Every structure is written in structure tokens, then in C-alpha cells.
Amino acid sequence: MEKFTVLTGVAAPIAMPNISTDLIAPSHFPGKKPEEAIVMSFKDKLFANLRYFPDGTPKPDFVLDSPRYQGARILLTGENFGCGSSRETAVWSLQEAGIACVIAPSFGDIFHDNSFQNGFLPLRVPADDIDRLTKGLARTNASELTVDLEKRELRVSGMAPIAFDLPDNRRIPLMEGLDQLRFMLRSADDIAAYENRASTERPWSFAAAGG
Amino acid sequence: MAHTPFERIWDRHVVKDYGDGRSLVFIDRHFLQEATSGRAFDRLRAENLPVRRPDLTVGTIDHSISTLPGRTLHSFAAGVARNVAMHKNCADFGVRLFSIDSPHHGIVHVAGPNLGFAIPGSTYVCGDSHTASCGGVGAWAWGIGTSEVMQVLATQSLILRKPRTMRATFNGRLSKGVYAKDMILALIGRYGIEAGVGHTVQYAGPAISALSVEGRMTVANMSIEFGARGGLVGADDTTFEYLHGRELAPKGAEWDRAVADWRRLYDLGDAMFDREIEIDCSTLGPQVSWGTTPQDVIGVNETIPDPSSIADPTRKAMTERAIDYVGLTPGTPIAGTPIDVAFIGSCTNGRLSDLEAAAAIAKGRKVAPHVKALVVPGAAHVKAAAEAAGLDKIFIEAGFEWREAGCSMCVAAGGDIVPPGQRSMSTSNRNFEGRQGPGSRTHLASPAMVAAAAIAGCIADVRTMMH
Numbered sequence: 057m058e059k060f061t062v063l064t065g066v067a068a069p070i071a072m073p074n075i076s077t078d079l080i081a082p083s084h085f086p087g088k089k090p091e092e093a094i095v096m097s098f099k100d101k102l103f104a105n106l107r108y109f110p111d112g113t114p115k116p117d118f119v120l121d122s123p124r125y126q127g128a129r130i131l132l133t134g135e136n137f138g139c140g141s142s143r144e145t146a147v148w149s150l151q152e153a154g155i156a157c158v159i160a161p162s163f164g165d166i167f168h169d170n171s172f173q174n175g176f177l178p179l180r181v182p183a184d185d186i187d188r189l190t191k192g193l194a195r196t197n198a199s200e201l202t203v204d205l206e207k208r209e210l211r212v213s214g215m216a217p218i219a220f221d222l223p224d225n226r227r228i229p230l231m232e233g234l235d236q237l238r239f240m241l242r243s244a245d246d247i248a249a250y251e252n253r254a255s256t257e258r259p260w261s262f263a264a265a266g267g
Numbered sequence: 268m269a270h271t272p273f274e275r276i277w278d279r280h281v282v283k284d285y286g287d288g289r290s291l292v293f294i295d296r297h298f299l300q301e302a303t304s305g306r307a308f309d310r311l312r313a314e315n316l317p318v319r320r321p322d323l324t325v326g327t328i329d330h331s332i333s334t335l336p337g338r339t340l341h342s343f344a345a346g347v348a349r350n351v352a353m354h355k356n357c358a359d360f361g362v363r364l365f366s367i368d369s370p371h372h373g374i375v376h377v378a379g380p381n382l383g384f385a386i387p388g389s390t391y392v393c394g395d396s397h398t399a400s401c402g403g404v405g406a407w408a409w410g411i412g413t414s415e416v417m418q419v420l421a422t423q424s425l426i427l428r429k430p431r432t433m434r435a436t437f438n439g440r441l442s443k444g445v446y447a448k449d450m451i452l453a454l455i456g457r458y459g460i461e462a463g464v465g466h467t468v469q470y471a472g473p474a475i476s477a478l479s480v481e482g483r484m485t486v487a488n489m490s491i492e493f494g495a496r497g498g499l500v501g502a503d504d505t506t507f508e509y510l511h512g513r514e515l516a517p518k519g520a521e522w523d524r525a526v527a528d529w530r531r532l533y534d535l536g537d538a539m540f541d542r543e544i545e546i547d548c549s550t551l552g553p554q555v556s557w558g559t560t561p562q563d564v565i566g567v568n569e570t571i572p573d574p575s576s577i578a579d580p581t582r583k584a585m586t587e588r589a590i591d592y593v594g595l596t597p598g599t600p601i602a603g604t605p606i607d608v609a610f611i612g613s614c615t616n617g618r619l620s621d622l623e624a625a626a627a628i629a630k631g632r633k634v635a636p637h638v639k640a641l642v643v644p645g646a647a648h649v650k651a652a653a654e655a656a657g658l659d660k661i662f663i664e665a666g667f668e669w670r671e672a673g674c675s676m677c678v679a680a681g682g683d684i685v686p687p688g689q690r691s692m693s694t695s696n697r698n699f700e701g702r703q704g705p706g707s708r709t710h711l712a713s714p715a716m717v718a719a720a721a722i723a724g725c726i727a728d729v730r731t732m733m734h
């Protein structure tokens with residue numbers, strides 16, 4: 057996994073709460089047949105129902121399609137981002153489109169976990185701070201925001217830095233690019249010991265799949 | 268503080284405490300489905316790792332299949348690659364697969380409890396958010412992402428942070444025409460879609476105890492719409508009667524030991540929960556969703572909310588956007604809204620008791636001519652039992668299509684899709700924008716309410732159609 061330490065990039069505002077993983081990574085594409093949609097790249101399907109009318113014509117006002125936000129790396133959005141379905145394609149779609157961090161007041165639980173699994177940062181920031189950042193960005197011409205994991209702060213030129221909280225057990229694996237499977241496999245002996253003990257205590261819990 | 272059942276389950280599954288608030292937790296049961304496991308198997312191959320516990324792992328195929336009569340794995344073109352890969356993956360890694368020709372086939376969360384694969388007190392996962400359904404039998408069940416599916420395959424464990432506990436008590440008794448679906452819709456409508464975040468919910472109270480295991484699964488199913496990853500119902504005699512003798516449930520002396528253990532595990536005593544909420548069921552009428560999140564719920568005799576009466580600017584804007592998307596008029600009654608599609612099925616409401624409730628309304632009546640109405644049993648065993656009881660004939664005579672098991676129109680899967688702008692009355696669990704197809708408009712309700720709407724041609728109070 058790539059290391060995530062300091063990210064500077066264009067930050068695009070999508071001021072909408074409750075953006076579900078269905079909306080982020082729809083299984084269908086407006087105006088296309090399922091068999092056409094399934095072979096499309098995740099990137100092309102990102103936010104398709106916000107981006108296109110049901111017949112497949114593009115909506116004129118979708119933020120990521122405006123020239124100002126080309127190449128966006130960061131999204132600023134509303135509460136409960138990534139609620140709903142467990143589909144990890146929601147994270148992969150954002151990543152394929154070049155986005156590495158979503159800043160929101162709160163996140164759907166499974167999306168939040170899936171993000172860290174992929175070295176993607178779902179950053180919880182109070183709504184007031186997001187508001188200040190959005191206003192600060194609207195003032196600058198560059199649209200750029202810096203997410204600094206080392207200093208735990210967000211920076212926009214012309215504004216005082218805004219500190220954020222991110223626990224070390226989330227921050228350090230991101231900064232080191234540490235893969236969770238590798239880490240878990242180090243506990244293989246503990247798992248074997250557990251299996252021995254538990255299969256005596258709760259034999260009915262084991263050998264479930266039958267013949 | 269006395270331990271809650273959930274905390275007891277947690278304690279007995281911790282393999283290792285990493286000391287930073289996270290623990291390695293052992294997984295007793297892992298059910299795979301084709302849509303979220305492909306990349307997980309790819310990674311195992313790339314790492315040259317086996318499935319650690321094929322004896323605790325099973326699979327099925329539910330999302331990527333057609334539900335048309337006579338379907339094969341190849342009938343729905345967009346799903347073929349996944350379906351074929353699922354067969355190969357399970358064969359290569361020694362995982363038992365309940366494919367579409369198996370009598371145990373079905374939507375993963377309908378199949379799991381029916382097999383007796385979900386048991387009380389177990390840790391139970393699947394790469395699908397509605398895994399929480401299995402909480403209806405007292406399993407601690409939750410949905411995971413594909414990276415986690417891969418980690419469970421490789422290590423039979425997951426790194427977790429202990430959720431907080433919450434008890435949602437349902438008091439009173441349900442009146443006629445009101446069902447488990449109305450209970451959970453009302454809870455989400457009252458407390459909101461984020462109320463459960465970070466918690467494992469225990470559903471309790473007399474109205475829960477009175478539910479069948481199938482009804483309990485309907486409630487637990489929508490834990491995720493409540494914001495919680497998992498929610499469970501205490502195992503009791505109803506649960507044990509349901510599970511006894513099932514294909515993969517414990518047998519003989521082990522069954523007796525298990526039941527004794529489960530009774531202790533679910534003895535509530537004076538357990539203290541981090542949060543307590545309650546809801547009175549005795550005054551509850553049939554519920555229906557009007558908007559684009561599962562908290563946008565009203566009683567069938569209420570009116571569409573009026574954004575101009577909402578002070579909070581965010582909520583006001585959300586309500587405006589939702590009303591615009593669903594194409595309704597603020598302040599008007601929801602009953603009488605014409606529908607185009609009626610869908611009865613899904614892991615929320617695709618079980619036998621759901622089809623029975625819908626058939627009781629459909630019997631001797633006709634679906635309105637402009638409505639496309641579908642009944643999709645949640646699993647092969649549901650279909651077989653319904654046919655044995657003659658429910659298929661009731662539905663077909665009324666003008667419903669009678670399908671094979673699968674996810675179908677719940678998520679616009681397998682070729683069943685609500686066309687843009689059309690309005691669907693659905694027994695599923697999500698009314699998000701685009702969920703049943705781009706531009707689709709979804710109203711969530713109980714199976715009886717959906718049957719009533721199919722007949723009336725519009726959203727209608729099912730109680731007016733009951734004898």
C-alpha cells in the first residue's frame with residue numbers, strides 16, 4: 057500500500073449529507089444496459105446518478121466535472137458519507153478517480169473501515185470546520201488543500217491551519233503504508249491457540265459447513 | 268456494570284487484545300457471496316494462502332443471477348463472469364457452495380439461518396451489509412468489505428474495535444395489519460439513520476419476544492439502516508424451536524449443551540446498556556417511506572412533510588431535495604399516490620411468513636392493470652414451501668409474476684430494474700436515489716402493504732383490505 061503522509065491537492069465541495077455507497081459506486085449506469093455498465097471502469101461510474109440524468113446525458117452542474125475541480129484529490133462533504141451497502145467498490149471508485157481523502161463530519165461505518173483497508177483517508181472533521189475550509193477555498197484561486205498527517209492539520213493558503221484528531225492506530229498504518237493482512241498473519245499462533253481452546257469449550261461452534 | 272449478552276459474546280471471541288482499543292476477534296461463521304468475494308480470492312491466490320477454515324465457510328450466489336423461471340448461471344449476461352468465478356473459487360479453495368441448483372440456495376441472509384449455519388452467540392460475517400439479519404437468531408452478525416472477506420478467509424479473524432451497546436425496547440402489542448417491518452421502519456423514522464452508529468443493538472421487549480424468528484430477522488436486517496453494523500435478538504425457546512434439526516445446526520448431545528449455553532448467554536439479568544431507547548408498538552399503524560433515506564418514514568395515513576415548516580436549514584434542504592427526487596407534493600396524503608411497480612422479496616421480507624401475509628391480501632383480487640408486480644422468494648426453500656401451500660397460484664391468479672430466488676429488484680440486480688422516474692412500492696430495505704435503478708423512486712413498506720398497493724394501484728392502507 058502507498059504511504060500517506062502529506063497530501064496537497066484540489067479539494068472539491070459536494071455539500072450533500074447521506075451520500076450512500078450506492079450513490080458513490082452504483083451498480084448501474086444511467087442510460088446503459090447492466091452488461092455494459094459492469095465492464096465500465098469504477099472511475100467512470102463514480103457518482104453516476106449525481107453526474108448524469110437517468111437517460112445518460114451529463115448534468116451541467118456536477119462539481120467534479122467543472123474545470124476548477126479537475127484532478128481533485130480531496131472531497132469536502134456532508135454528514136454520513138458512505139452510508140449503506142458494504143461494497144468496497146465505493147472506496148476503489150474514489151481511488152481510481154484520483155481521490156485520496158474525503159473530509160466529512162461523519163461516515164458510514166463499513167465505508168470508514170473499508171477506507172483504511174485501502175490506504176484511503178476518511179477524515180472526520182466538525183461541520184463548522186468544513187464550512188470554514190469550504191469558504192476559505194472559495195476565496196483562493198488554487199482550490200488546493202493540504203492534509204498533513206504528521207502535524208494533524210489541514211491547511212488552506214490565507215487561513216490559519218485547522219487541527220484534526222486521528223487516533224494513532226489509524227494514522228500510523230496509513231503513514232507507513234502497512235497492510236493489515238500482513239499484520240494479522242503475525243498473530244497466526246494466537247489464532248491456533250484460540251482455536252484449540254474454543255473448540256473444547258464450544259465444540260458446537262466448530263466444523264459447521266458439513267459434508 | 269453487568270455484562271450484556273453482546274459483551275459476553277465479544278469476550279469469548281477475543282483472540283488477542285492489541286492494547287490500542289482494537290482486538291483480534293475470532294469469526295465462527297463466514298458466508299460468501301459472489302459479488303464481494305472475487306477480489307478476496309484473487310488476493311489469496313496472489314499470496315499463495317489457503318482458506319484457513321473451509322469447515323467454517325460456505326458460499327452462495329444471489330446478487331448476479333436472473334430470477335426468471337428456468338434461469339441458469341448464464342441467463343443474466345452481466346453476472347456470468349462473477350457466477351463462474353464463484354464456482355471456481357469455491358472448488359479451488361474447498362468451500363462448500365450452495366449454488367442455484369441446491370435446495371439450500373438463496374439470498375445469503377435468508378439461506379444462512381435456514382441452514383442452521385447462523386447460531387446464537389456466534390460471530391457471523393458476510394461481505395454484505397445486511398448480514399445483521401442473522402441477529403434474528405441471536406448471532407452477532409455484521410457485514411464486512413472485500414478486504415475483510417479476504418482477511419477472514421486467510422485468518423478466520425478480524426481486527427475490531429468493541430462497539431458500544433444499545434437496547435431498543437419495543438413495548439406493547441402489534442395491531443392487525445402491522446408487522447415486524449413496520450416496527451423497524453418506525454424505529455429508524457423516530458431515531459434516525461445515524462442513531463445506531465458505533466453500537467451493537469439488542470432488540471428486546473414484549474413485541475420482539477412475540478415475533479417469529481422470521482419477523483425478528485426482518486427487524487435485525489435493517490440494523491444497518493439504523494446506523495449499526497449489527498443488531499441481535501436474545502435467543503429463546505422460539506429460536507431453539509426454529510433452529511432444532513436444521514442441516515448445519517449442532518446435533519444430539521452437542522445441541523443440548525449448546526442450548527444450555529445459549530440460555531445463560533442471553534440471560535439479561537440486570538445487564539446495563541450504554542444507551543436505552545424504546546418505542547410503543549400498540550399505537551403503531553402501517554409505515555411507509557416517502558423520501559430517499561430509510562428515516563424518511565411516516566404512517567400510511569399521514570402527509571408528505573412540508574420543507575417550509577422545517578427550521579433547520581440542512582434538514583430543510585435535504586427534505587426539499589428528497590421530495591423533488593421522489594416527485595411528491597408537500598402536505599398531501601401519501602395514501603393514494605399511484606405506483607408503477609410492486610416488489611415483494613429481498614433479505615428483509617422474502618421469507619415464507621412475508622409471502623403468506625402478502626398472499627392473504629392478494630387472494631381473490633387482481634393487480635391494478637398499470638402495475639408490474641413481482642414476488643421473488645428469498646430462497647429456494649421459501650419458494651418450495653410457498654408452492655406447497657399454493658401461494659404461487661394465488662399470486663399468479665392475481666397477476667403477480669412468480670420468480671426464482673435472488674436479490675432481484677432490491678438492488679436492480681439480475682436484470683430486474685425500476686425504470687427512470689417510475690415509482691416502486693417495495694419490501695426491501697433501501698430507498699436511496701438510484702438504488703432500484705437510475706432515477707427510480709422507492710417506497711419501503713411491509714409485504715402486506717406492498718400487496719395492497721399492487722391491487723389498489725396506489726399506496727393504500729392495508730387494513731382496509733383485511734377481513
Ligand code: SF4
Nearest residue numbers: 397613614674677678
Ligand atoms: S436482497 Fe437486497 S439487501 Fe438483501 S442481500 Fe440482496 S441486494 Fe442486499
